[in-house]
Amino acid sequence: MSRASESAAVLATEALHVAFLRSGRTIAAVREVSLAVGSGECVGIVGESGAGKTQLFMATMGLLPKNARVSGSVRFEDREILGLSRDALNRVRGAKLAMIFQDPMVSLAPHLSIGVQLAEVLVCHRDASWRDAERAALGILERVGLSEPKRRLRQYPHELSGGMRQRVMIGMSLLCEPLLLIADEPTSALDVTVQAQIIDLLRSLRGESGMAIALISHDLGVVAGLADRIVVMYAGRIVESAPAGGLLRHARHPYSALLVRCIPDVHRARLGPMPYIPGQTPGPDEVEIGCAFAPRCPHATDRCRAERPRLEDLGGEVHVACHYPL
Amino acid sequence: MSSSLLEVRNLAVHFGTVAALEDVSFELGSGETLGLVGESGSGKSTLARAILRLIPATRGSITWRGVELLTCDAASLRRQRRDLQIVFQDPLASLDPRMPVGETLAEPLEIFEPELGAPERLGRIKHMLERVGLGAAAIDRYPHELSGGQCQRIAIARAMMLRPRLLICDEPVSSLDVSIQGQIVNLLLDLQHEFGTAMLFISHNLAIVRHLAHRVMVIYLGRLVEVASCERLFSAPRHPYTRALLAALPDPTGRARGAGLTRGELPRGAAVPSGCAFRDRCPYAQELCARTIPRLEPVGAAQAIACHRRGELVYS
Numbered sequence: 001m002s003r004a005s006e007s008a009a010v011l012a013t014e015a016l017h018v019a020f021l022r023s024g025r026t027i028a029a030v031r032e033v034s035l036a037v038g039s040g041e042c043v044g045i046v047g048e049s050g051a052g053k054t055q056l057f058m059a060t061m062g063l064l065p066k067n068a069r070v071s072g073s074v075r076f077e078d079r080e081i082l083g084l085s086r087d088a089l090n091r092v093r094g095a096k097l098a099m100i101f102q103d104p105m106v107s108l109a110p111h112l113s114i115g116v117q118l119a120e121v122l123v124c125h126r127d128a129s130w131r132d133a134e135r136a137a138l139g140i141l142e143r144v145g146l147s148e149p150k151r152r153l154r155q156y157p158h159e160l161s162g163g164m165r166q167r168v169m170i171g172m173s174l175l176c177e178p179l180l181l182i183a184d185e186p187t188s189a190l191d192v193t194v195q196a197q198i199i200d201l202l203r204s205l206r207g208e209s210g211m212a213i214a215l216i217s218h219d220l221g222v223v224a225g226l227a228d229r230i231v232v233m234y235a236g237r238i239v240e241s242a243p244a245g246g247l248l249r250h251a252r253h254p255y256s257a258l259l260v261r262c263i264p265d266v267h268r269a270r271l272g273p274m275p276y277i278p279g280q281t282p283g284p285d286e287v288e289i290g291c292a293f294a295p296r297c298p299h300a301t302d303r304c305r306a307e308r309p310r311l312e313d314l315g316g317e318v319h320v321a322c323h324y325p326l
Numbered sequence: 327m328s329s330s331l332l333e334v335r336n337l338a339v340h341f342g343t344v345a346a347l348e349d350v351s352f353e354l355g356s357g358e359t360l361g362l363v364g365e366s367g368s369g370k371s372t373l374a375r376a377i378l379r380l381i382p383a384t385r386g387s388i389t390w391r392g393v394e395l396l397t398c399d400a401a402s403l404r405r406q407r408r409d410l411q412i413v414f415q416d417p418l419a420s421l422d423p424r425m426p427v428g429e430t431l432a433e434p435l436e437i438f439e440p441e442l443g444a445p446e447r448l449g450r451i452k453h454m455l456e457r458v459g460l461g462a463a464a465i466d467r468y469p470h471e472l473s474g475g476q477c478q479r480i481a482i483a484r485a486m487m488l489r490p491r492l493l494i495c496d497e498p499v500s501s502l503d504v505s506i507q508g509q510i511v512n513l514l515l516d517l518q519h520e521f522g523t524a525m526l527f528i529s530h531n532l533a534i535v536r537h538l539a540h541r542v543m544v545i546y547l548g549r550l551v552e553v554a555s556c557e558r559l560f561s562a563p564r565h566p567y568t569r570a571l572l573a574a575l576p577d578p579t580g581r582a583r584g585a586g587l588t589r590g591e592l593p594r595g596a597a598v599p600s601g602c603a604f605r606d607r608c609p610y611a612q613e614l615c616a617r618t619i620p621r622l623e624p625v626g627a628a629q630a631i632a633c634h635r636r637g638e639l640v641y642s
Contacts, residue, residue, distance in 0.1 A: 048503040049474070162366075191365035191530060196574040218503050221576050262505050264533035266575050271556060273515060274537040276508025280473050 009036040009075075010180045010212045011060065011097075016072035018052070018059045026069070027284045029055040031236040033072075034311075037180060042206060042213040044227030044244065046220050046259065050281050052236040053216045057182045061099055062089045077179065095125045098173035102185035104165035108157040114141075114168055115153030121175045140171040145201060163194035170201065177209060184216045199225055221263040224248055229317070232256045235282050235292035238311060242318040252318055252325040255293045291322070299324055331356045331491060331524055332377070337386035339369075339376050339548075345598075346372040347548045350386070351622075356491070359518065359525040361539030361556070363532055363571070369548040370528045374496045377526070378410055379403060391491075408438045411485035415497035417477035421469040427480055428465035431455070434487045450487070458483045458513060475506040479513065486517055493518075494526045499534060511537055532571060536560055541628075544568045547603040549619075555628035562641075565631040566608045569641070602634065610635055 018030035030052040037043050045053045059070050062084070074082040081092060093099075101107050109117055118137035122128040128136070134153070141149035144167040157165055166186060173181055183202065187195040203226055206213055217223050223230060223244075230247045232240040232255060240253040251257040261275045279296040282288075291309055294300040303323055311321040330353040339347040347369045354360050364370050375381045377388055379395055388395040390406055398406070414420040421430060431451045435442055442450075452462040458479040469477050478498060485493055495514065499507040511534060518525060529535050535542055535556075542559045544552040544567065552565040563569050602620050605611040612635065620632040633639070 048505055192532075193365065193570060193574045196576070199576075218505075220504070225576050259505060262508060264504065264507075264531060264575070266533040266536055266560065266572060269533050269536040271540070272537060274508035274511045274534070276512065277505040278509070280475060280506065 008039045010039050010041075010077065011214070012036040012073075012075045013056070013060065014073040014075070016056065016059060016074060017070065018055050018064065019069045020065075021067045021069065025285065028236055028288075029284065030059065031288075033233075033236075033238055035231060035238065035241075037212050037214055039179070040206075040210045040212055041229065042215060042227050044220075044223030044230045045214060045216045045233060046218070046223055046230060047233035048218055048281050050235075050284065051233040053233050054184055056233075057099065057184065057214060057216065061093060061097065061182070062086075063099075094121060095176045096179050097182070098176070098178040098180070099182040099184065100166070100169045100173050100186055102188050104162065104169045104189075105157060107169055108165060110157055112156075113153065114155055114157070114160070118153070118168070118172055118175065121172055125176050136175065137171075140175055141168070143174070144168075144171040144205075145197075146171070162190050163197065166190060166198055167201070170198075170205070174205065174209070174211075178211055180212045180214065182214045182216070185218070186215070187222055188217070188219070195222070202226060219263075220248075220259050221265075224263070230256075232259065235288070237292070237321065238319070239293065239321045240319065241311075242320075243316075246316070246318065250326070252314060252320045253322045254297050254299050254324075254326060257326055299326075329356075330354060331358075331391060332526075333387075333389040334377070335387045335389075337373070337376060337388065338384045339372050339381065340384040345548055347376065350545075350548075350550055352543060352550065352553060354492070354524055354526060357518075357522045357524050358541070359527055359539045361535035361542040362526060362528045362545060363530065363535055363542060364545035365530060367547075368545045370530075370545060371496050372548075373545070374412060374494045374526065374528060377494065378407070378412060408434075408488045409491040410494070411488070411490040411492070412494040412496065413478070413481050413485050413498045415500050417474060417481045417501070418469055420481055421477055423469055425468075426465070427455070427460075427467050427469075427472075430480060431465075431484055431487055434484060438488055454483045454487060457517070458486075459509075474502050475509060478502065478510055482510070482513065482517070486521070486523075489521055490523060492524045492526065494528070496528045497530070498527075500529070500531070507534065514538065532560075532575060544571070547598055549603065549632065550622055551604065551633070552629070552631045553622065554630070558626070558629045562629075564625050564629060564636065564639075564641075565633050566610055566639070567604045568631075570607075602632075610639060 013033055013035045016030055016033045019026045019028045033056055047053050058064050060074050070082060073080060076092060076097060115134055115137055119130055119133035122133035122136055123130060137153060138149055141152055146152050146164060146167050187198050190198060215223055215226055227244045230242060230244045231238055232253060234255050240256045247256060248260055251260050258277045277296060282292055290305040290307055294304040309321045309323045311319050313319055314325060332354040335351050337347055337350040362370050376383050383396050393406060428451055431454060432447060435447050435450060455462050455464050460476060460479050499510050515538060527535060527538050539556050541555050543550050546567050552568045563572055599606050601617050602615040605615040614634050620634045622630045622632045623636060624630045625636050
């Protein structure tokens with residue numbers, strides 16, 4: 001469906017569907033998502049809470065809870081990884097496919113030193129000796145710009161600040177030189193000055209290593225600085241996929257256009273009302289009739305409320321699910 | 327005594343050996359919105375809580391409409407509190423999960439206006455629910471049935487039930503989606519317009535503060551480093567830290583203009599540098615900055631900064 005899938009896609013999902021069984025009912029979180037991330041490409045995944053952005057990648061990583069039902073296909077390096085055994089999946093995860101999360105404190109083990117946690121990755125995935133692994137750990141901390149890396153190796157997660165912990169997580173994810181890094185809201189828990197530092201770091205690491213990045217955020221402003229392509233999700237579906245620059249200048253889906261308008265911009269803001277999107281996203285158990293965005297859309301018609309728009313190719317690598325693209 | 331609503335003088339709050347706030351002085355006028363901006367750990371929430379006397383102050387004075395809040399007795403404090411309300415960051419955590427919305431909103435009325443009859447109380451609650459954009463039908467809902475944005479509307483409704491003179495908002499939109507943040511900010515603007523409530527609006531996000539505040543205070547490691555009118559702060563920020571904060575914000579194309587303006591992060595606890603606390607992240611630090619703590623001094627009519635180099639630094 002896009003340039004990425006035609007050439008060498010690192011990751012490609014096909015009609016991926018994720019639902020959760022809860023007290024006898026099925027609640028859909030991701031609906032028919034076909035998404036490809038090309039080799040070396042940075043794709044930004046944007047949407048409000050509940051849009052399914054995280055669940056999409058948790059399914060990809062095989063990290064969904066037991067009550068999840070997944071169908072469709074997830075191909076990594078042209079190999080189906082959906083439904084792989086834990087052992088088989090572990091050979092891919094961590095080594096070629098890495099993921100970092102919003103809160104690095106939760107992702108790091110509190111009782112192990114940073115050095116041990118980093119070295120373990122290479123001992124497990126690469127059969128490295130502890131000695132070599134520790135040397136590599138020191139190297140990676142230098143690479144992610146952590147101050148006093150030697151001392152950090154001996155420290156525990158609680159002794160580091162949020163920004164430092166996120167640098168450690170990024171370093172850990174890079175140890176095995178993954179083909180794809182999935183970064184789920186990596187800067188949302190950090191202060192603005194640190195946020196900018198982490199985005200800069202991801203940008204320069206990507207330049208050096210050529211790895212692909214899937215950057216998930218509710219804040220289009222964060223994604224805008226890094227992504228080549230932006231994928232906008234709403235209520236479990238992709239509603240727009242377009243080159244980043246084009247989407248920011250001229251979004252074709254009304255929802256994307258409103259998201260662009262909501263990017264906080266201190267230089268444009270003035271005393272008075274702030275742009276917003278009226279209403280709220282549909283609840284997970286609401287029945288899907290027509291376009292899920294129709295109740296909040298300024299351009300919606302009866303057709304939108306009755307008939308669900310399909311993702312159409314508008315040319316120029318732009319795909320939009322809207323009866324009346326802007 | 328000046329005509330300000332709130333006057334804070336040399337306020338200090340220490341937790342053990344850690345100084346969370348030091349030498350904080352400012353005034354807040356009736357109907358004014360004062361923004362308070364800083365990174366996590368800078369003391370923003372500590373200041374909010376100290377004003378409400380939810381935590382004890384170590385030194386200083388907080389005068390509220392002529393009453394010294396830090397030394398007044400419990401009965402007097404309680405009377406003042408009806409005019410001093412707060413909205414917290416996490417709306418779900420600040421609402422009682424076992425209480426339907428109607429009971430949550432009835433509570434302030436039962437405490438401060440016990441003479442009110444039941445029908446009248448219900449009328450006030452319904453009116454306020456309409457006012458915050460939820461509709462009277464929300465009265466029987468529980469917090470877990472509502473979205474984050476809706477819960478924040480309830481928290482705002484609860485705070486506004488008694489029509490306070492001052493509303494303290496501690497990061498009221500930080501836990502919400504960017505698309506929803508504007509809904510809440512605009513609601514606060516409307517309510518302020520209607521009731522003339524003064525606001526202390528705390529946020530780490532300068533873009534949001536710009537929509538609401540008349541004046542802004544920038545706090546770094548427990549000390550105010552810049553206080554200016556909104557106009558001056560955004561068009562001509564003077565403290566190197568304020569400049570770094572502004573430069574770190576991405577523009578709509580996603581490029582931060584100057585992420586490199588400051589290195590490192592806020593030091594924690596006991597690791598605060600001598601002299602100016604910002605000096606080890608500041609590109610302009612000199613020897614003097616390590617020796618003495620700069621005081622907040624005026625640099626023009628509506629602007630003050632705490633910086634030893636305030637007279638010499640010129641920015642293009």
